[in-house]
Amino acid sequence: MLDLLFDPSFFASVPRFVTPILLAALGGALCERAGVFNIALEGFLLAGAFAAVLGSWFAGSAYAGALAAMIGGILMGLVFAEFNLRRGGDAIVVSIAINLLAAGLTTYLLRAIFNVTGAFNDAGIVGFKAIHLPGIAAIPFLGPLLSGQTILFYVALAMVPLLHMFFARHRLGLRMRAAGENPAALQAGGVSPKRVQLWALVGCGALCGLGGAQLSIANVNLFVENMSAGRGWIAVVAVLLTRGRPWPLFAIAVIFGVVDSLSFRVQGLGMPQQFTDMMPYLATLIVLTALSWWRRRSAQ
């Protein structure tokens, strides 16, 4: 078990699992801080994963795929904004509908556009290449962790401090926090909270889209029905636990990512696949339970 943990290929696999959850959770953080109760990250992520394959296959470039993924995620964000912000629908109802919409639309389009069911696996899907960082790659443990990843991982890493600074310093970031904490004050200051929340949803869609791209054109080069497989919900939990603060969010995403990659690894040890598949959700439940309990205790 222990030698498994210190296996370089295990280290190399961790970022692949951290990236989608981290990107989706950072997107969720934008909504959380701006006062939009968005639990549709699962749908955003799935839409991104599909759009990434679509873009990559048609344009023949992974970057086009990432761009399409962002657009796909943003479209979902705009649907959310239309029905939640503009028409005043309940955020939870809208979220549930968007999760179903993404599941249905991606499967439908998979058959309508690519004429396949279940999975689309084609040599025409261009994935992201791993970037090898000379020098860093030689460092034990840290090397395989930081080098040889795709650009999406580095983007996700960079987003953590950037988002932290965005919330702390940037005008729009501050307005988002105001929209979340005291929308009336923001309104009194002459800024429409809904407009600010719209930007939060757009940003959330773009980040979730990139997270989806990591799933479909970086970890593998294919789209599978429902391939987000609950990672969006894990991201929702991470956002709720940290109340959308980027650095704690990063820590939680790393924990979940490590469990995710660990569960992938122990499949080779003969543990039934059902138990290894269950591990990320159990870990999420355990972390959620432990933190909630600890929070309640310290509040008393």
Added chain:
Amino acid sequence: MKLGDGIFAREVVPWLAVVFWIAVVLFVLVELVSSDFGAAVQGFIQGAFGGRRLAYLMTTLSRAALITGMALSVMLSFRAGLFNIGGEGQLVAGGLVAALVAVLVPGPPLLILALSILAAMAAGAAWALLAGALQLYVGVPLLVGSLLLNYPIRYIASYLVAHPYRDVASGMVQSHLVPQATWLPYFPGTRLDIGILFIVVAAIFAVAYSHTTVHGYQSRMNGLSPDFARTVGLPVNRLALQTLAMSGAIAGLVGAIAVFGIHHRYIDGMLVQPLYAWTGIIAVLLVGMIPWLVPISGFFFAAIQTGAAGMERTAGVPKEIALVVQAVIILLVASRVSGALLSSSDRKAGGGGDA
């Protein structure tokens, strides 16, 4: 006349707009697969309501029963202000336990059937209570706690029918058949099993409970105004747990009906892939949680799903069009009617851990 115009503009025009947008979405999606729109519509109607000796209508009714059952289950929770979206886990727990009890326990068929159904209801209730206990005693918001509990039970069920209790000879990931004598009979001359009667009983129970008992009244009061309920001294925690247990028991019952009425065994994914639980949730949201409309809404969504399957057979339109249309309906309709109902209660329940 003036008044009539006002009502027309307020009430009728928005609904016409809803119908218009759904038609647009349908048309675009069907055109996308370059199918004949007329043939698709015909296939839809045939698939939902037609067939030899109305076989497809029976499929729709049987599916409607399961969806309505899940809708009743979540309605009890929602009306009490408990955002239990873990119906899927409670459903799977019920279906799994029902099949295993019936396969493993020997005895007279009727007794085994009764025992299996009770065990399934207990299993569903237990799974719901777990989410409730996590919220009340640990502070895990019910919304995410109940949802996350869907996954472990899904994999536990998958493991049990893939390894220890697998019908190896069948070559599929599924349990052995339950004894044939325990299968729910069909209505004479049809292919519709009597499982729908269980749902009717559950529906009558749910409505009677909600509207005629003190407990049901208190539970709804708790949903409409938790602060008021607490202030007048209601045992809110106990009410919540009892409501969740009932909610889970109904979900477990639905799982048992799917086993004894339709599949006659537990097949991996048989309760998850058709999205019964999620369709139940949107069926309740569509009608703003008004109990007597729930079966109609359940039938409506069942017809969309079986109709889409018909469209796939005759016009080659992928049946997932049903999911898209359902989602669009919920976006257009439920954001109009049920928004206020939920938000009054849920933010408190959902934010339980942060309070």
